[in-house]
Amino acid sequence: MKTRDKILLSSLELFNERGERNVTTNHIAAHLAISPGNLYYHFRNKSDIIYEIFLEYEKLVDFYLDIPEDRPLTLEDMTFYLESVFDGLWSYRFFHRDLEYLLDGDRRLRQDYREFTNRCLDAISRIFEKLAEAGIIEPQPDELRAAMSLNVWLVITNWMAFLKTAHAGEESATLTLTELKQGIYQVLTLEVPYLTSAYRERVMALRERYRPQLPETAVAPQAQTAEASLIKN
């Protein structure tokens, strides 16, 4: 494997593990047992490394969110989209964590990310449209569908931050892909009131599969009162 690719791979790994802010170019070089000079031969600066990683992420998501125009969507399609999006979030999880800072420092990235977001929002909206066509959810006016899609995006992109900050035990760090995918439960929660009676049972069963297993005080207080929850914490 080429040094350049090794740098990208190691950077992604370290960024995901420790957060971009805590990973210096010297760390990356040390981790690969190459010299800083070598790293800077392949990349002009740290921003360039991050930008290239973003391009990979973008390509991955764009690939998975390609929506077939020639056939209706199925429940399996929807599951695939959700699984894929959360897989992507997991693989590049450092990215959303320091997003604002990263965009502040790189004009290209800011521009590209904006367009990327818009493509994702359009894709989500298209998916809802086609789910309605397939009779899985009730059709909704454009305006409501757009606002719903945006909420889906907000839930998806913020789910991990929630897990890491509110949900995590004493020490953070321990976050698994399985936990992350409980975000699918949250996304499906948004769909619940729009499900058609024909599909309601099936989607609710699907949703149940992603329900958080342990009774988490933070995630699903369930049948406990506000008071009981306060005491427990």
Next chain:
Amino acid sequence: MKTRDKILLSSLELFNERGERNVTTNHIAAHLAISPGNLYYHFRNKSDIIYEIFLEYEKLVDFYLDIPEDRPLTLEDMTFYLESVFDGLWSYRFFHRDLEYLLDGDRRLRQDYREFTNRCLDAISRIFEKLAEAGIIEPQPDELRAAMSLNVWLVITNWMAFLKTAHAGEESATLTLTELKQGIYQVLTLEVPYLTSAYRERVMALRERYRPQLPETAVAPQAQTAEASLIKN
């Protein structure tokens, strides 16, 4: 005003303006025209400053999210809660931006923030419960209400990041309280399918007041197709 309070105030101001990561203790001291030593006389370190600011934030939100147990909730109450929460987010907007990093470096803060989140989630859930009691929204099973509350929280806490990253023009920075409060539109979108017929009209009218004014491609593609939107970007 005491130097200590001036430090807290200036820190908050600078953090909000430039992001915690871009503000050093030396910047804060310089901004106040005091010496770094003076700053470190009043605070052991930067984390301590942030922690105290968090305590203020926490107190503010807890104050506003106090839910009356002796009377039913009205639409006006709900509006007040939403307005207050977004006001709080605005005043301490640096906080959620660098949340993960901040929690990583301060155990107290991590613990306190977890409890804070749980209190907020409980409050949101209580509000939904009381809105149902008041006949504004249809009552829902505990489990669904908990998941909905969590989605509300995710939308609220991520709305600003969305504005700053996806929505902003070429240069970031320009973000107003008015734009921020369009987040209320997004939160009310979550309630739409649960509204009772008795209140539907009134809540939809309220929601309309927070609708983004300009036709934002990112926020509300409205009647445009996915293709048209892609070309525009």
Next chain:
DNA sequence: GACTCACTAGAGTATATACTCTAATAATAC
């Protein structure tokens, strides 16, 4: 064997950052 050229090592640097230390001054108590 001379030459090219992609690639690499490793020491080095300018700057920033969080924080410390000492000495001095202002405020308050007695």
Next chain:
DNA sequence: GTATTATTAGAGTATATACTCTAGTGAGTC
């Protein structure tokens, strides 16, 4: 007034960080 305490200034420091510079090395070409 004197003693004590709270507050402040300002120079200084250890470390980190992003990045540079010079001097190569080794594989292929003619």
